[in-house]
Amino acid sequence: MKRAAAATATRVERPWMDPRDLWTEALAGVLARPVRSALTTLGTVLGITTLVITIGVASTAGDQIVGRFDALTATSVTVKVPAMAPDAEDTGPLVEWSGTDAVRRLAGVDSVAAVGESATANSIQVRSNDVIAPGDTSAQTLAVVAASADLPAAVRGEMTAGRFYDAGNIARHDQVAVLGDQAAKLLGIRRVEDSPAVFFQGQSYTVVGILGGIKREQQLSAAVLLPPTTAADRVGLRTVSRFLVNTALGAARQVARQAPIALAPGHEDALTVVAPPDLSKARDGVQSDVNGLFLVLGLVSLVVGAIGIANVTLVTVMERVGEIGLRRALGASRRQVAQQFLLESTTIGLLGGIVGAALGIAVVVSVAAVKQWTPVLDLRLALGAPLAGALVGLLAGLYPSLRAARMEPVDALRAPS
Known part of the structure; x- marks a missing residue:
C-alpha cells in the first residue's frame, strides 16, 4: 500500500x-x-x-x-622653431626659410609654408592711408607676419582678391603685402585693382591681394602678411618661428618624425613638433x-x-x-x-x-x-x-x-x- x-x-x-x-x-x-x-x-x-x-x-x-576629424585635423603638422640656436657659439638661425624645400621632398607632404612672428610685431598700428588728422581713429592694431609664398595652400585658404606675392617679390625685397580678410575688412580695403596701400612704422606697402577662407591658423585672417625678405628689412622678422605642414591622410605621424631631421640635421631635438593624435x-x-x-x-x-x-x-x-x-x-x-x-x-x-x-x-x-x-x-x-x-x-x-x-x-x- x-x-x-x-x-x-x-x-x-x-x-x-x-x-x-x-x-x-x-x-x-x-x-x-x-x-x-x-x-x-x-x-x-x-x-x-x-x-x-x-x-x-x-x-x-x-x-x-x-x-x-581625419579630413580637417589629422593631416596637419606644425614644427615650432626656437628663437635661439642650441649652440651658443652659432649665431646663425637654426632653420632657414628655404627649409620648406626640404620638407616638401618628404613622402606624404601635400603643402608646407614657413611663418615668422615675434611679440613686437603682433600689435602694430596699421593704417589704410598716411594722412593723420586730429581725432582720427582709422588705425587698427594688427599682427604683422612674415610668410613664405606657399602660405595659402598651407592654411587651406584662397585668394578672394588679387594674388599672393611670389618668388620674384621675395627676391626683389618688394614692399608688398597681403591682407587677411578680417584685416582687410577692418582697414576698409575690399579691392586691390587700384593698388591700395597700408602704412605702419613710417613705411608704405602695396596691397596685392586678400587671403580669405582660412581653415588653419585662423588668426592669420587678422594679420598683415609680408614677404620674408621685406619683413627682415623693415620689421626685423628674420627667422622662422613655425613650419605649417599638410600631409596625405595617414602620413602625419611619419612626417612628424622626419620633418625635424630634414629641417635641422643634428639639432632635430631642439624643434618641437605638434602632430595629430593617433586616429584609432x-x-x-x-x-x-x-x-x-x-x-x-x-x-x-x-x-x-x-x-x-x-x-x-x-x-x-x-x-x-x-x-x-x-x-x-x-x-x-x-x-x-x-x-x-x-x-x-x-x-x-x-x-x-x-x-x-x-x-x-x-x-x-x-x-x-x-x-x-x-x-x-x-x-x-x-x-x-x-x-x-x-x-x-x-x-x-x-x-x-x-x-x-x-x-x-x-x-x-x-x-x-
Whole structure:
C-alpha cells in the first residue's frame, strides 16, 4: 500500500512538464488575448527599437565625426622653431626659410609654408592711408607676419582678391603685402585693382591681394602678411618661428618624425613638433562617448517596456485565478505554474526583441541613406537584441509567476472569476 501511494504521489506531483506541452500552454495563453499581448509586446518593441537606433546611429555618427576629424585635423603638422640656436657659439638661425624645400621632398607632404612672428610685431598700428588728422581713429592694431609664398595652400585658404606675392617679390625685397580678410575688412580695403596701400612704422606697402577662407591658423585672417625678405628689412622678422605642414591622410605621424631631421640635421631635438593624435584612439574615444550618452536613453526605454510586461502579466495572473486553481487541483506543481507564466512573459519579450531589432536596423539604414553616410551596425547588437528582449520578459515575469505559484488550489477555486 505504501508503495502504491508513493507511486501515485510521484505521478501527480511531477516537478517537470514536457517542454512541448509547456510551450503549447504558454503560446495559448499569449494568443488568448491577442490585442493585449500585442500592446504588451509594443513596450518591448519600443525599448529594443530605441536601443538599436541609438547605438546604431551613434556609431554611424561617431564614424562620420572621426571621418571629418581625419579630413580637417589629422593631416596637419606644425614644427615650432626656437628663437635661439642650441649652440651658443652659432649665431646663425637654426632653420632657414628655404627649409620648406626640404620638407616638401618628404613622402606624404601635400603643402608646407614657413611663418615668422615675434611679440613686437603682433600689435602694430596699421593704417589704410598716411594722412593723420586730429581725432582720427582709422588705425587698427594688427599682427604683422612674415610668410613664405606657399602660405595659402598651407592654411587651406584662397585668394578672394588679387594674388599672393611670389618668388620674384621675395627676391626683389618688394614692399608688398597681403591682407587677411578680417584685416582687410577692418582697414576698409575690399579691392586691390587700384593698388591700395597700408602704412605702419613710417613705411608704405602695396596691397596685392586678400587671403580669405582660412581653415588653419585662423588668426592669420587678422594679420598683415609680408614677404620674408621685406619683413627682415623693415620689421626685423628674420627667422622662422613655425613650419605649417599638410600631409596625405595617414602620413602625419611619419612626417612628424622626419620633418625635424630634414629641417635641422643634428639639432632635430631642439624643434618641437605638434602632430595629430593617433586616429584609432580618437575614433574609439568619440564612439565610446557618443554610445555612452545614447545607451542610457535606450536602457530607459527598455526599462519602461519591462514595467509594462510585468504589469500586464500580473493583471493576467489575477484574471486567471480560477484557471490556476483548476490546474493545481489536477496535479500541476507550483514550479509548473511558474514556468508557464515565465514562458509567456519571455515569449512576449522575445517577439518584442525580434520586431524591435528589425525596426531599429531599418531606421539606422534609412537615416544613413538620407544623410549619405555609411551605416555602422554591430552584428552582435542585431543578434543580441532579441535575446535582450527575452531576458527583459523573463525578469519582468518573475514576480507575477511567483505570485501565481503561491496560490493554493482551494483559495484559487473559491476566488470570484
